[in-house]
Amino acid sequence: MEFTSATARLRYDDIVAVVNDTVVALDFDGTLAPIVGDPAKAHIHDDAPDLLVELAEVVRAIAVITGRPARQALSLGGLDEVGVRMGETGRELFLFGQYGNERWSSTKRRIISPRPPHGLSSYLRELPGILRRADALEAYVEEKGLAVAVHTRRLPDSEAAFDRLLPLLRDAAARNDLMIEPGRLVAEVRATGMHKGIAVHSLVDELGAKGFVFAGDDLGDLEAFAAVAELRDAGLATLLVCSASPDAEGPEELLDLADVVVEGPDGVLDLLRQLRADAR
Structure with missing residues (x-):
């Protein structure tokens, strides 16, 4: 260490x-x-x-x-x-x-x-269109019950795909009163608080x-x-x-x-x- x-x-x-x-x-x-x-x-x-x-x-x-x-x-x-x-x-x-x-x-x-946050179901409905717009349809979507994570690690150009996706995911989270947590080639949307x-x-x-x-x-x-x-x-x-x-x-x-x-x-x-x- x-x-x-x-x-x-x-x-x-x-x-x-x-x-x-x-x-x-x-x-x-x-x-x-x-x-x-x-x-x-x-x-x-x-x-x-x-x-x-x-x-x-x-x-x-x-x-x-x-x-x-x-x-x-x-x-x-x-x-x-x-x-x-x-x-x-x-x-x-x-x-x-x-x-x-x-x-x-x-x-x-x-x-x-707790129960799933308000807005998460609406966010999920938006997600296929967001992935299509970002040319990232093959991104892995992980539904966690209380949150949704989108991973680009499996995509050929994972970093470029993540850069295209993140602003779109951030906007969708804001529209649905959710927060977004970016990580290493993953962006997770969940409730605030x-x-x-x-x-x-x-x-x-x-x-x-x-x-x-x-x-x-x-x-x-x-x-x-x-x-x-x-x-x-x-x-x-x-x-x-x-x-x-x-x-x-x-x-x-x-x-x-x-x-x-x-x-x-x-x-x-x-x-x-x-x-x-x-x-x-």
Whole structure:
């Protein structure tokens, strides 16, 4: 792992000092799971389940905060079973799906979810025409129940297609009182009023955490990064981790805020192993 400054190294040491009262929160895609062309085929790193259970022995709680639907993340990550195993250590696993709109925990074991936002059905009706206008009919449309994501990663010129689509999708979202979240060759439209930063604050308030670690890789994690920075200003020990691509590239907004830059899910797991070792 690569600390971004001497201050960042001290922040890691501060986390180690309060590790038993620290919440470790992780994004799913690009952080726990490698990015793949077909989102339905994404699976968390093979080493992640065992490591998360081991880490749970030394921290206050572990959370996964993702844009994916909670049920999908549970299935692809095998997180239900991970939560059962954590329960044996007396620790809890939290899952916030669809940017915090859905919530699950390993103790209550049921998904709490609101109704789909107003305007989403109208947006879906507009979408085929938008894809046609952008010459992107083969883009992958992922309906999540509470949101709709459009992926261009499968298209021959994926970046150009994304650049054509984004303004059209943004306009359609605005017409239907929805918000848009651009990411790496994906644009997700969902209801306003909820984001990952709210999930971060709720975890700290509920658990009385003295430390907070968050790892993410894309613009959808920016609100979580901002929330952790607010907690730092309020006196909590914090650590922000950017999971970058193999060439060390990531969104500049995250890189500017990160204390640690690691190389994808492999690097995230290496950092968690180190944290567990240093907590002994």
